[in-house]
Amino acid sequence: MISSLIVYEETDLVAKKVSKILGCIVGNAKVCGLNEVTYDRSYRNLLVIFSNEQVDVVKRLFSVMDKLKTYHECNKTIVIECGGHPQYELYFASEMDDYYFILNKDKTYEIAAKIRETCSIEEKQMPEEELKQEIYHFLKEHNTGALATGINYQVRCTPIEYLFFNNCFYLISEGGMKFSGLLRNDQVSFSVFESYSSMNELMGMQVSGKASVIERDGKEFLEVFEKRGYLAETVEHLPIDMHIIKIVPNRYEFLCSDLKKKGYASKQIMVVNENHSR
CATH class of the missing domain: 2.30.110.10 (Electron Transport, Fmn-binding Protein; Chain A)
Known part of the structure; x- marks a missing residue:
C-alpha cells in the first residue's frame, strides 16, 4: 500500500501537533521530526509541515526537501503551512506538488481528509x-x-x-x-x-x-x-x-x-x- 513520510521541525510545536493529526487521518504514514528521519526505506508521498512564525525553521526545511525527496523516492510532495495567514507558497513552489494552508484545528481535519484522498490514489487501478x-x-x-x-x-x-x-x-x-x-x-x-x-x-x-x-x-x-x-x-x-x-x-x-x-x-x-x- 502507498506510504507517506510526514516531517516537521522538532522545535515547531504547532507543526508537531498538526503532523500527528495528519498521521492518524492520512494513514499508512511515518510521522517524525527532521532529526529523526532515517534513510532506510522509500515513501510514495512526502508531507512537510511548518508554522510560519519561525523563519529559521522554514528555511531549514526548505534546504533539505530535495534530499528527502531523492532518498525516499517520493512521487508527490505536499507542503502544509500553519499560521495567521499564508506567506510561503511561492517560496516552496519549485519543490512541491500541492500546497495547503491551515488556519485552525477544524481546518486541520478538513485538509487531512483531502490529503488522504490525494495520497491514497493507487497507480494500478482496475478498469x-x-x-x-x-x-x-x-x-x-x-x-x-x-x-x-x-x-x-x-x-x-x-x-x-x-x-x-x-x-x-x-x-x-x-x-x-x-x-x-x-x-x-x-x-x-x-x-x-x-x-x-x-x-x-x-x-x-x-x-x-x-x-x-x-x-x-x-x-x-x-x-x-x-x-x-x-x-x-x-x-x-x-x-x-x-x-x-x-x-x-x-x-x-x-x-x-x-x-x-x-x-x-x-x-x-x-x-x-x-x-x-x-
Whole structure:
C-alpha cells in the first residue's frame, strides 16, 4: 500500500501537533521530526509541515526537501503551512506538488481528509467494469456486515444481515437505536469483510451511502422479503412490524490482496454517481 513520510521541525510545536493529526487521518504514514528521519526505506508521498512564525525553521526545511525527496523516492510532495495567514507558497513552489494552508484545528481535519484522498490514489487501478464485477461478486458471496449510523454523540455500529440487488443494500430489522441515527442523518457506512488471517490475505470493503426506510405498503418492501424467502401473506401476519433499511451506495473502498496477482493495487476505489461511473 502507498506510504507517506510526514516531517516537521522538532522545535515547531504547532507543526508537531498538526503532523500527528495528519498521521492518524492520512494513514499508512511515518510521522517524525527532521532529526529523526532515517534513510532506510522509500515513501510514495512526502508531507512537510511548518508554522510560519519561525523563519529559521522554514528555511531549514526548505534546504533539505530535495534530499528527502531523492532518498525516499517520493512521487508527490505536499507542503502544509500553519499560521495567521499564508506567506510561503511561492517560496516552496519549485519543490512541491500541492500546497495547503491551515488556519485552525477544524481546518486541520478538513485538509487531512483531502490529503488522504490525494495520497491514497493507487497507480494500478482496475478498469471500471472489471472492478465493478469484483465488488459485486464479493458482496454476493457474503451476507453479513456492520452498519454504522449516528447523530451528534450517538453512534451505533450494528452487525446485520443484508441482501444486495439492484446495486443497493437491503437490511431487514425489527428496529433499534440505529434508527435514531439514520432517521435524522441518512449518511451511513457499511462494511463487509473476511476474518483476518495475515497481511497477505486481506479482504474487506467499506461502503458509503445514503440510507432510507422503505415504506411498508410498497412493492419494494414485499420484493425484499420474497428474496429472503418469505411470502407476502407471511409478512402481513407477523406479530410485530419489521423494517427494511435501503442503502444506495455512492462509494466503495475494496481492499483485496489477491488483486495484486492480477497486476493491480490491492486497494481499489469506485465512486458511483447518477451514471454509475467512477
